[in-house]
Amino acid sequence: MKLFRSKSNAVLGVDIGTHSIKLVELAGSYANPRVIAWGVAPLPVGAFSENTIANSELISDALNGLIIKSGAKGESVAVSVSSSHAITKVLGMPVDISELEMEEQISIEALHFIPYPIDEVNIDFEVLGPSSNNDQENDVLLVACRRSIVDDYIDLIEDSELGLKYIDIDTYALERVYRSQNSLTANSDQPVALFDVGSSTSHLMVVDDERVLYSRHQNFGASQLIKLIRKEYGVSADEAEEILHSSQPPGDFLTAVQEPFVEMLRQEVSRALQFFYSSSAFSNIDSIVLSGSCCALNGLAADLEMKMRTKVTVLNPVANATVQMNRDAITRMAPGLSIAYGLSLRGLM
Numbered sequence: 001m002k003l004f005r006s007k008s009n010a011v012l013g014v015d016i017g018t019h020s021i022k023l024v025e026l027a028g029s030y031a032n033p034r035v036i037a038w039g040v041a042p043l044p045v046g047a048f049s050e051n052t053i054a055n056s057e058l059i060s061d062a063l064n065g066l067i068i069k070s071g072a073k074g075e076s077v078a079v080s081v082s083s084s085h086a087i088t089k090v091l092g093m094p095v096d097i098s099e100l101e102m103e104e105q106i107s108i109e110a111l112h113f114i115p116y117p118i119d120e121v122n123i124d125f126e127v128l129g130p131s132s133n134n135d136q137e138n139d140v141l142l143v144a145c146r147r148s149i150v151d152d153y154i155d156l157i158e159d160s161e162l163g164l165k166y167i168d169i170d171t172y173a174l175e176r177v178y179r180s181q182n183s184l185t186a187n188s189d190q191p192v193a194l195f196d197v198g199s200s201t202s203h204l205m206v207v208d209d210e211r212v213l214y215s216r217h218q219n220f221g222a223s224q225l226i227k228l229i230r231k232e233y234g235v236s237a238d239e240a241e242e243i244l245h246s247s248q249p250p251g252d253f254l255t256a257v258q259e260p261f262v263e264m265l266r267q268e269v270s271r272a273l274q275f276f277y278s279s280s281a282f283s284n285i286d287s288i289v290l291s292g293s294c295c296a297l298n299g300l301a302a303d304l305e306m307k308m309r310t311k312v313t314v315l316n317p318v319a320n321a322t323v324q325m326n327r328d329a330i331t332r333m334a335p336g337l338s339i340a341y342g343l344s345l346r347g348l349m
């Protein structure tokens with residue numbers, strides 16, 4: 001593995017999904033990132049399932065192949081755990097508390113809301129800044145995840161002879177990409193809805209200028225799009241994937257497949273937003289930002305915008321980055337690379 005690769009300090013952002021692994025390697029700085037390698041490798045069915053590593057050997061093989069094919073040089077990797085496995089809570093902590101005291105306090109607080117034995121979870125925390133309702137306290141974000149899930153990622157990266165730089169939460173990586181692009185932030189006092197469409201699951205995150213207001217998973221994804229193609233054209237799953245990627249899809253693709261899929265997407269986004277509205281004081285959003293590989297479909301954002309009567313944009317993580325290789329090729333895959341990009345971007349912060 002290491003034979004033909006010269007060293008680089010860059011962090012490889014690696015997003016492992018149900019359908020594929022996405023990799024992005026950035027160099028430069030947070031303000032001026034440069035994409036030096038990227039790639040996507042499909043995973044065999046069942047390798048990654050229900051947001052967990054199901055067959056680490058298959059994933060390790062695909063990851064090693066992807067690193068060689070993409071020409072990535074970094075040896076430190078950042079991976080993410082699905083937010084569906086993370087338990088988070090914001091706690092108020094006195095501003096003058098020492099790091100050690102904070103750790104002790106957090107271990108005690110964690111006992112109250114983590115539904116697993118404490119020795120079976122990994123706990124991390126980050127000081128977010130002064131609490132809005134108490135100037136003697138800082139808000140501290142506590143994140144916990146079952147140790148067995150984290151250990152699977154640690155073993156996977158070790159088996160691939162790479163170094164694990166950090167384990168993040170996928171939604172934090174996505175939020176980082178969004179916040180790195182000023183053009184997307186709200187130009188009203190309404191929050192923005194980030195909607196990530198994966199292969200099997202989707203995730204809504206509602207954010208304001210500073211923080212995440214709401215987060216929710218739904219069982220919806222590009223697998224529904226594949227089902228529509230299979231039904232419409234009587235083809236296998238692999239053939240449906242080929243049709244999806246074809247530069248010359250069937251003549252009725254837009255009306256027979258894309259339109260019904262966008263209608264399903266509208267229903268899912270609307271349903272998720274209704275849950276947000278009913279749990280908050282908001283009854284509107286500024287705009288919707290889509291991510292996930294299938295959101296690269298031509299015209300998808302415009303179709304959804306028309307149906308929702310709300311501004312819809314597709315996240316293009318490389319919009320502010322210099323791309324040394326073929327920009328067209330990465331732009332076509334860009335919405336699907338968002339999480340991997342956000343993981344690598346953390347290495348530049």
Ligand SMILES: Nc1ncnc2c1ncn2[C@@H]1O[C@H](COP(=O)(O)OP(=O)(O)OP(=O)(O)O)[C@@H](O)[C@H]1O
Pocket residue numbers: 016017018019020021051197198199200201221222223226241244245292293294295296297332333336
């Ligand atoms: N350029 C593209 N245009 C349309 N669809 C695409 C494109 N690239 C990939 N897809 C489709 O998107 C689906 C995979 O989506 P994605 O990569 O977001 O899933 P994943 O991250 O592996 O899954 P999950 O997040 O649910 O674990 C596949 O069905 C794939 O064919």
Ligand SMILES: [Mg+2]
Pocket residue numbers: 016017018197198199
């Ligand atoms: Mg995904």
